[in-house]
Amino acid sequence: MPTPPESMGQPVNRVEGVDKVTGRATYTADVVVPGLVYAVLAQAEIPHGRVIEESLHSIADSIARSPGVLHVLTPLNCPALNTLPRESTFDLPLERRPPLSDLTVQYVGQHLAMVVADTLENATEAASTFAVDYEVLSAQTTAQAVLAQPAAPDEKDGQIRHGIYRPDHFVKLEEEKLQDQRGTPPHPGLAALRVDAHYTTPMNAHYPIELSATIAQWDGDRLTVHDSTRWLAGERATLAAYLGMPEDRIRILSPLVGGAFGSKSFLWMHVVLCALAARAVGRPVKVVLTRDQMFTSTGHRPRTEQDVSLVADEDGRILSTEHHTLTETSTVAHFCEPAGLSSRFLYSSPHLAVSHRTARIHAPTPCFMRGPGEAPGLFALEVAIDELAERADLDPLDLRIRNHTDTDQASGKPFSGKHLLQCYQEGAQRFGWHDRPPTPRSLQRSGIRIGWGMSTATYPGRRMPAGCRVSTSADGFVQFASATHEVGNGVRTVMTQVAADVTGLGMSRVSFVSGDSHFPAAPYSGASQTTATVGSAVFAAAAEWKHRFLAALIDDRDSPYFGADPAAVDIAALAPAAAGAYREQLSFSVRSDTDDQSSQAFQSFGAHFCEVEVDEHIGRVTVTRWVAVMDCGRVLNPKLARNQVMGGITFGLGMALLEQIPHDAATALPIGEYYLPTHADRPEFDISFVDHADYGLDPIGVRGIGEIGTCGVPAAIANAIHHATGKRLRDLPITLEDLMTVYEPSSDQS
């Protein structure tokens, strides 16, 4: 048998593809557990106040008597949960206040009760009768409202906090400074051009099509939780902390995850409530959030208001960049949408001032959402750049090239591999950008206005430590296992490719499994780091496997390779069962730590070019054509990589034109629906990769592709709409109303 072809770099189909097209693929809510009963949540309908205890008693009693109801968990009978350690809540969006721990209401959608019944129908009907009386307190539901008043003192030992704060850095990443300055303001004599503009982005929902689901089951003092999570290790630690039990008595299983996009990461409150309910009824309990509950109880992207000022000399060289963000979190958790991070390094700028302020409002807790920071932040920066190009009378691509830099100005380090100029050049050529007339409103097709826009994309390359367990079976098949998660990122496929190539066994004789906290730990599936992180662990495990196997063959008197040169051994030519003979030596675990990352900055880049059609009579915008060229390190599977980037662009298209969680300002209640891109809404795609391996971050040369597709997309669309219509629209989403209003040239100079 010849050596199997290298699978890395090839468009390999997904290894779980057959399961996914036949309905056999198992997601959390599909897990069949004997004796299962059903829980449904009831939630607060005011943003701030206090539940009248008598009314809660009365309704809980009434629900407890409803048909089939087994248990009603409320703040009145909820077992006391421990508070989480400070390292969980100080800079991560885990709520400081345990669920059902008091009668105050801090946001619409706060859980007030979990109803458990024998059937889903009985639980749903009983929970639907939940209604309590409130002492209503005045609510601050916007950052502006918080700014307008002095901050109230902390409550409940700081579990509930108010006012505005300025976080130092993003989550646990100290180098990602949220308050940053360098240089001195430019000399007024040089500052020929400037843009000062205000941009806003709304609350966005991740909207994974899989609803968050949990099944909790106790066996004595051991707890098994099936959960649609993308952070097994964090969820186990958090559950252990809440419940005051050792982590080794908790097992978390996350079979396949039906999309996450930043949600499903932290232990949202329904998970621990489900565990409590299962203990109370002595049976396994399943809870599946409703679509409405997904908006309030699994995180969202918070609103931002961003002020960007760019100052340039008469040739369009940027002298100063200022990017000041005001965003929002809840009163019970910390999160800061880090919108200004990319402005620190994307373009050469001797002077810089970046700041972030976070207002604690009476709204649900936000969290990461695909491209946290970059998605809203590059909307502001990249539209501002387009505005500066207009002032400078330069093509927007030329202005970007003039301000290109190969050094990360935020850290002073060189980038490990930056090929942005190549992305610009190839993208422009593929799109036909050089035929773009500079003046807005100059392209038309049968009465429809056409516009071309572009933007730069960027997202960090990240890697964290991870483990991998290797098990070799008697028949010589080798399984690689890591407590990562298949969220649609293709991790099972790509890890199988890495294992196949590094062992030399080929894809048919290796497999990769994920989704069990008993496997060696891996970090959350987020920050576009999974391939670099878990891939490094699988690479190390597969290399160790090969090393051990060759050593065993050469040491074994009965082996045809006894005493041979290791280079002469053709692993693929051996019978599949050959490795099985050494299965004990060939079953082991490795942990891959990050290499020294101190000398270089790891950052991916890309360029987006798009065309829009705007029908001003009916206010309709259609994105018709999209060219993206990405510089994300080595591409291990072009089929899956293209799909990821295409999905990222579609995600950004939704953010640009459709998506916002609509609220009634008076009641803070969500109203209406959340619009998403459909089959009918997406452009024709031309997606490519410059494909330069980056071995500085990891041994397989990758930098991650999960998020960069989204970054810059809303700006490219807004810039194209400006080119089509002359309208500079700085508030997302850009809607029909914005496009139907009559074009007035003067409004452009605001």
Added chain:
Amino acid sequence: MNDGEVAVNLRINSESRQVTADVRSTLLDLLRERLHLTGTKKGCDHGLCGACTVSVDGERVLSCLTLAASIDGADVLTIEGISSGNDLHPLQEAFIEFDGFQCGYCTPGQISSAHAMLAEHQRGDLSMVTFDGGRDDVITGCARLSNQEIRERMAGNICRCGAYANIVEAIASAAEAVTENGSA
């Protein structure tokens, strides 16, 4: 039978089933929670996302908006019944080959919807896009299933991962395979 329950006779994936259903139960919850046919997915439970699409008497329906008690005697086709044994349907083959999914959660609904949609097209159903074409298309029901037609006819199935272009390519390719080999 208890109060609030009703006997429902269904043929599900060519198999006759008599089940006792809660009158409040949707077809989706009946399939998933009672019959453990969990291939059909719940994505919104109110008819927005299409993840729960199945066929009832050959027509695609949203099983989350279909009360089980309302379809007594019906023939139901779910994702589990689209392949014959281990032989995948051309649509399923094409979804794998064209990578018409990422997380895979909307996929059973996309495939079920496409399966019924191809039958709609074959019998001459029109879509809004058909009216952008010629007079003949409107009269005869557009012989060729263009990508624009597929996009319009599949717009009720949301894929948040954004694999839309691959899904359309998969359906177009499978439509050709199905046409070449007679009906699906």
